[in-house]
Amino acid sequence: MLLSSLAASISVRSCSLLLAENPTQVGTALQVFHNLGTLKDTIANVVDGYCTVLEENIKNALDIKVLTQPSQTVTRGGPGRAAMPTPGNTAAFRAALWTNMEKLMDQICAACGQVQHLQKVLAKKRDPVSHVCFIEEIVKDGQSDILYKFWTAVTQTLSSQFQSATDFTFSYMQSPEKALKDSLQQYEAAYLSKSLSRLFDPINLVFPPGGRNPPSSDELDSIIKTIASELNVAAVDPDLSLAVAKNVAKTIQLYGVKSEQLLSTQGEASQVIGPLTEGQRRNVAVVNSLYKLHQAVLKVITSQSSFPAAAEQTVTTALKAVHDLMGSAVQPLLNSVGDSVEAIIITMHQEDFSGSLSSSGKPDVPCSLYMKELQGFIARVMSDYFRHFECFDFVFDNTEAMAQRAIELFIRNASLIRPLGEGGKMRLAADFAQMELAVAPLCRRVSDLGKSYRQLRSFRPLLFQTSEHIASSPALGEVIPFSIILQFLFTRAPPELKSPFQRAEWSIARYSQWLDDHPCEKDRLALIRSSTKPAFLESQAMTLNYRGIDDSGALEAYVQSVRTREGKEFAPVYPIMVQLLQKAMSALQ
Known part of the structure; x- marks a missing residue:
């Protein structure tokens, strides 16, 4: 009887030592229980005690009655659903819930620390007689270590209380962290729903029904x-970052x-005749608002530390849609300006470039009338319309494309001028120089226009070169198609050798549209070939050798006209x- 009382007293004293933070004291207590033959049962009782205390703490922390007292009555949800308070006291509920959760996490962390400390000592402590490690006594017969058993019990309790899963299973390969997250799924869903509501509310507030301003x-x-x-x-x-990022994407x-x-x-959105209309002002305001949102959100996500790549991609994709919407909003105005630019450039064919060179050897005016009109128009639209946009890079990205298009149209139409005299060449050369000034307001720098700018610079000197020099120019193919x-060489031919648009009896505007519809160089050369295919001539008076070209097309008509008048040379x-043409076709093969 005395021995039993003594053993019980020692056991109680040793149990208190198990809870100590000093490894030596814990080791002494473990040795006592090992000597008494109750080490395994005692450790199990200690761990179970921690689990029981935490289970009670979890229940108290998530007690909906406590969380919603005293102003809220209990509203029970259906099976598997998290009971949420009515909207009137959401803030108080949220504060109480997070306070309880913070306290609960501290309690769980403290208990985990104690169990982990106990396991570390078990793993190091050995019986001085048998030299058996105490942890081996605990995990023998295939049983799990005490920390694993403890965490399994905790996550099962959390799962049950949160009602996140009807059948909760916890395999050995599943991480404890994932088990804890899985147990919170219902609360996470409720949180994400509230998060989306918080994100949507300010947007719905600033876009009232019937509103007309951003x-x-x-x-x-x-x-x-x-x-x-x-x-x-x-x-x-x-x-959670990825889930909230998806909500942010929906918000955007x-x-x-x-x-x-x-x-x-409406039509007023694309007019370029008068000052900004009310609709155009609103469109500008909308684009500026979208731009500010785009830049601000971009700054937010770049400032996030350790932001998951998938979350960043989710938000970036939504921002791409905003950028596309900005483009769609400004596109009608861009189209209208582009159409006006083309209409002005094509009027160069209404001017006379057939004159001879003046006695001074210089053009009478610095540039043609159409070029003056073009310069004035571009300067006006940039001042009246595009300067109101705050997104300068976005505007220049679009207007620079317009400048490239204007240069392309200018070179295209300049190459079609017939007839072109020496005086006309001088005036056209002056127009080439003035064209740089005309498109300058559309660009950050004209030289940034790349290939279009190089074509403009490369074509101008060709105006005064011989046909032989033009054909051997290094700019051909690389810079100028x-x-x-x-x-351009058609303009140096006699009238009976018609340009492709003349042979097809098209207007220059229709021919220009055909070229736009057929951007492939092969298609364009095929059309020109149909206007330049010579016949195979056997006349000894004409010694040209044309190999590999079919005898059909407009140039054949030119050949026939030469035969008719009994001409001896082309x-x-x-x-x-x-x-x-042969060289060009070979380059495409």
Whole structure:
């Protein structure tokens, strides 16, 4: 009896030592229980005690009655659903819930620390007589270590209380962290729903039904702050960050949809005759608002530390849609300006370039009338319309494309001028120089226009070169397409050798549209070839050798006209054109 009482007293004293933080004291207690033959049962009782305490703590922390007292009555949800408070006391509920959760996590962390400390000592402590490691006594017969058993019990309790899964299983290969996250799925779903509501609310507020104006700067700042707050809160976990990022993407999409509804799509949106219309002003405001949102959100996601790549991609994709919407909003105006530029450039054919060189050897005017009109128009539209946009890079990205198009049209039409006299060449050369000034307002720098700029610079000196020098120019093919040079050489041919558009009896405008519809150089050369295919001539008076070219097309008509008048030679430019066409076709093979 005495021995039993003594053993019980020692056991109680040793149990208190097991809870100590000093490894030596814990080791002494373990040795006592080993000597008494109760080590395994005692350790099991200690771990079970921790689990029992935590189970009670979990129940108290998530007790909906406590969380919603005293102002809220209990509203029970259906099976598997998280009971949420009514909207009237959401803030108080949220504060109480997070306070309880923070306290609960501290309790779980403390218990985990104690169990882990106990396991470390078990793994190091050996019986001085048998030299058996104490941990081996605990895990023998295939049983799990105490920390694993403890965490399994904790996650099962959490799962049961959170009602996140009807049949919760916890395999050995599943990580404890994943088990804890899985147990919180229902609360995560509720949180994400509330998060989306918090993100949508300020947008719905600043886009009232029937509204005609985009949000103000202060209203947009409020939206951005909400987005930043949601992302910052979610930064504690990569999976949660991705889920919230998807909500942010939906928010951006909603902003885009609301903004698109404000855009003016009537004819006034694309007019370029007078000052800005009310619809155009609203479109400018919408584009500026979208730009501010795009830049602000981009700044938020780049400032996020350890932001998951998938989350960043999700938001970036939504921002790409915003950028596309900006482009769609400004496209009608760009199209209208582009059409006007083309209409002005094509009027060069209404001017006379057939004159001879003046006595001074210089053009009478610095540039042609159409060029003056073009310069004035571009300067006006940039001042009246595009300067109101705050997204300068976005504007220049679009207007630089317009400048490239203007240069392409200018070179195209310049290569079609017939007849072109020496005085006309001088005036056209002056127009080439003035063209750089004309498109300058559309660009950051004209030299940034790349290939279009090089074509403009390379074509100008060809105006004064012989056909032979033109055909051997290193700019051909690399900078200036063969089709453009062949068009230009038609202007040096006699009237009976018609340009492709003349042979087809098209207007220059229709021919230009055909070229736009057929951007492939092979197609363009094929059309020119149909206008330049010579017959195989056996006349000894004409010693040209044209191999591999079918005898059909407009040039055959030219050959026939030469035969009819019993001519003995072709125009000097004729063989050069044929040889150049052969070279161009070979380069495409």
